[in-house]
Amino acid sequence: MARTPHAQRLRDLLEDAIVDGHFAPGDKLDPEALAREYECSRTPIREALQQLAASGMVRVLPKRGTFVAQLSVTELVERFEVMAELEGMCARLAARRATTEELAALQRAQTACRQCMTAGDADGYYYENGTFHHLIYQASHNQFLTGEAARLHAILKPYRRLQLHARGRVASSFDEHEAIMAALVQGDAEAAETAIKHHVQVQGERFNDLVASMQRLQAQRQNGA
Incomplete structure (x- = not known):
């Protein structure tokens, strides 16, 4: 099936809604409700959901419907392990290849993170943190890896x-x-790789905190919160 520009736009909107928390892991995505919300027919919605299923952001369960992907603890740990390796590679390459302009952009992103931290704005920090990481990906100058x-x-x-x-x-x-x-900034590829792996990996108390947060989210959903 050919992808229509409208379906691609809807795919981007739905992905943003998922990562912004509008749809939480485990939520069912009703095509009819989505068509009403986004004021379109069901056809581009179905195409958009197929694209999201291919990327792993949603899962299609036969006779049950389409759900925002809800990873088990094991699946989550496995993906964070891979994420740490990918980001480690990005940081290692960025330490060797980042331009002065790219380092300046990273510093601006870090300044924005500081402002959100100081303000106690965890959600704002979440967005600026994403910018920080994507700038490192881009500074690797490896499009496939990015x-x-x-x-x-x-x-x-x-x-x-x-x-x-x-x-x-x-x-x-x-x-x-x-x-x-x-x-x-120092161009230390090994230190950059080690530092970002430590930042991304989910181990020890950080692992326990994440599991507790997942359990709280599941309880809220069961209670209709």
Whole structure:
């Protein structure tokens, strides 16, 4: 089936709605309701959902419908492991290849992160954090790697957002950014790779906090919150 421009636009809108938390992991996506919300026919909605299913952001369950992908703990840990490796590669290459302009853009993103942290704005930090990471992908100057990292980043965004609501996580995330930034500025590829892997990996207390957040989200859904 050929992809229509309208379906591609809807796909982008639905992806944004998922990563922004409008649709949470496990939520059912009703094509009729979506057609009403986005004021279009069901055909481009179905095409958009097919594209999202191909990317892994939604899952189609026979006779049940289409749901926002809800990863099990094992699946989540596996994807964060891969994400850490991909981002590690991006940071390693960026330490060698980033231009002065790209480093300046990263510093501006880090400044925006600081402002959100100071204001206690976890959601604002979430958006600026995404900008920080995507700038590192782009600074790797490897388009294939950038695309793969961005794709997995999008799938994990709802869970990264949950992480940032754990007490103290925004502050520790910012400090980890500082270590990444310092390594990139110094051109230290090994240190940049190590720092960003530590930043992305879900281990120890960070793992426990994420599982607790997932359980809280599931309880809210069951209670109709």
